[in-house]
Amino acid sequence: MTNQPSRERFAHITDWVFDLDNTLYPHHTNLFSQIDVRMTAYVSDLLQMNREEARSLQKELYREYGTTLNGLMTRYEIDPDDFLQKVHDIDYSWVAPDPSLGEAIKALPGRKFIFTNGDRGHAERTARQLGVLDQFDDIFDIVAAGLVPKPAAATYDRFMALHRVAGPNAAMFEDLARNLAVPKKSGMTTVLVVPNNFEPTFSEIWEQDADEEDDVDFVTDDLASFLRSVIGT
Structure with missing residues (x-):
């Protein structure tokens, strides 16, 4: 079901920004x-x-x-x-390691960030269990955001200013379409990550984000495969 991108659509991307929960690991992990x-x-x-x-x-x-x-x-x-x-005092063994995702993220040119409404400890434990933590340059968590969660515009501004991210040179991956509205306005390329085998009809998109259809450039239910297609492997 993956909406396959062309390498040319991502050739200008130097900063890769990923939500954590239900984005880096699949929704069925629960x-x-x-x-x-x-x-x-x-x-x-x-x-x-x-x-x-x-x-x-x-x-x-x-x-x-x-x-x-x-x-x-x-x-x-x-x-x-x-x-x-x-x-966040939970059992992280539910997350299955994903070596193919780690290799795909490693191969992306430029910087990679986790941008989450959770805290850093949760992001680190999850990404470590998934096997991708070492591929990221930094984690921007809810504490770094001044406890103001996405989709507040001020939170994206804070992230972009801290890491000197220019919207047109960045791509953002999210499981909630409403969290892609501000990135889209800033010029980012936006990718919605949906549950496996999810039919991408925006009238029933995850968390009922139908109004944000125009904020989504690509939809995928297989993040690793999508990233491999971006880098041509």
Whole structure:
């Protein structure tokens, strides 16, 4: 189902920017489900709610504030470090090593970054388990973003200023189309990574991002294969 690119469309790219969860590793890994359960438990413990009420509030916060963390900080002034430590205390063995992805990322010309709404520790543990950590120049996490999550424009501006990234020379890979809107406006080439065998009809795209169809240049359900086609291997 991969929307195959031509090498020419990516020949000018010098900076490669990857989201982490459900992008570098496939959605069927379901690692984020562990984090989701822990976020619900955190809300339940914090507000003395039953799990059903806590989950409903958690999703409300996610929809309104972009991340559960942002919502909890805004409404309840929680300690973000405590939250990040507790929700990322998970079993990373769920992530299968992917040597072919590591080789494909290594072969990309230029710099490579992980840009995530998670924290650095989570990104490092995930990428290490996946076998790709050593291929990246840096990780831009939610702490580096000043705890303001994607898709806030200020967060992308902060990333691009910190690493001197010029939009027209960069490509961004994401599993949420709405997180590609700002990169697209900055001139980046945008790639939406969807679950394997996912039919790319934008009316039902992951997380219901139909309005962002114009922000997506390419769609793939196989990141390693897509990158190999970019570099012609």
